[in-house]
Structures are given as C-alpha cells and as structure tokens.
Amino acid sequence: MDSRRAFYIGRFQPYHLGHQTVLESIAHEVDEIIIGIGSAQTSHEQDDLFTAGERVLMMTRALEDLGVKHYIIPIEDIQRNSVWVSHIISMTPPFKVVYSNNPLVIRLFEEAGIEVRQSPMYQREQYSGTEIRRRMLAGEGWESLVPSSTVDIIKEIGGLERLKLISGRDSI
Numbered sequence: 001m002d003s004r005r006a007f008y009i010g011r012f013q014p015y016h017l018g019h020q021t022v023l024e025s026i027a028h029e030v031d032e033i034i035i036g037i038g039s040a041q042t043s044h045e046q047d048d049l050f051t052a053g054e055r056v057l058m059m060t061r062a063l064e065d066l067g068v069k070h071y072i073i074p075i076e077d078i079q080r081n082s083v084w085v086s087h088i089i090s091m092t093p094p095f096k097v098v099y100s101n102n103p104l105v106i107r108l109f110e111e112a113g114i115e116v117r118q119s120p121m122y123q124r125e126q127y128s129g130t131e132i133r134r135r136m137l138a139g140e141g142w143e144s145l146v147p148s149s150t151v152d153i154i155k156e157i158g159g160l161e162r163l164k165l166i167s168g169r170d171s172i
C-alpha cells in the first residue's frame with residue numbers, strides 16, 4: 001500500500017505556485033503525499049526567511065483543497081549527505097516513491113534504491129523561491145507568484161519587513 005504514498009521535499013522559502021502545481025499533479029498519481037520541509041531549523045536569514053512553523057501554515061492553508069491525504073513534516077539538516085536518506089526515513093511515514101527536481105536529492109534517493117520521479121519545471125524564471133525573495137527585497141511585485149493564502153500569511157507575520165531588516169547593515 002505504501003507504493004501509493006509519495007515523498008516530496010523542499011525548503012519552501014516561501015511556498016509558491018510552482019510547488020502548488022507540482023503537488024496538484026502528484027495528487028493525481030498517488031493516494032497520499034508526505035511533504036518534507038527541509039532546513040527546518042533555519043529562519044530569519046536572507047535565503048531562509050520563514051520558520052518551519054510559518055512554512056507549515058503556508059502549506060496547510062494552500063493545500064486545504066488538494067483532495068489527497070497529506071502529512072507536512074519539518075526536517076532539520078544533518079550536514080551529512082551520506083546518511084540523509086536514513087534521516088528522512090526515520091522522520092516520515094513509509095513511502096516507496098520520491099518526487100524531486102533537485103539533483104542532489106535525486107542522486108541520494110537513487111543511491112538508496114528508491115524510485116525518483118521528476119516533474120516538468122513550471123515557468124521556472126518566475127516560480128522560484130530565489131526570484132520571489134529578490135522581488136520582495138527590490139520592492140517589485142511578487143504576490144502573483146504565490147497562493148493568496150501565502151500572501152496573507154507573509155503580511156500577517158511581517159515577512160517583508162523581516163527580510164528588509166535582516167538584509168540591512170548594522171546601524172550606527
């Protein structure tokens with residue numbers, strides 16, 4: 001039965017419509033999806049802005065209508081790629097297939113003998129965490145690239161102000 005349960009991992013800094021599109025298509029292929037929130041321990045950094053809990057909130061709200069059972073599990077880094085797959089397995093419900101487009105993630109799971117499926121990249125120039133953070137910092141429009149519930153959460157927690165403050169220099 002766990003061959004119908006899939007694993008998908010990202011940092012989701014922030015959760016965007018590229019991720020949402022991938023998850024909606026995975027939902028057509030499997031019965032249950034385990035979503036790993038990577039680098040769970042990291043927040044308040046320019047490239048890792050949101051806490052694991054804030055990212056859980058973004059995904060829980062955006063995936064309310066996904067239509068398949070899903071589990072959102074924060075996973076801390078262990079700084080040791082050779083045992084990273086075991087670390088993941090120790091933290092998640094059993095699964096038989098992984099969906100990823102990240103070369104290192106693909107390689108580590110394949111070396112562990114676990115099937116990895118790749119999905120097409122969806123308008124990668126704009127649906128990219130790096131591009132969204134760049135736009136937020138530059139004061140350019142980013143709201144159309146994430147689900148509206150994610151916009152609400154980022155506003156509620158003062159995400160834009162956080163990014164601008166932590167990207168600044170020490171004041172005199």
Ligand code: ATP
Binds near residue numbers: 009124
């Ligand atoms: P960053 O630029 O911060 O790395 P990201 O957009 O790559 O952000 P991740 O959280 O690193 O987001 O990605 C999680 C997974 O989603 C990875 O497998 C990544 O390849 C995939 N992904 C990200 N953007 C898209 C997209 N536009 N279409 C399809 N898959 C995507």
Ligand code: MG
């Ligand atoms: Mg990435």
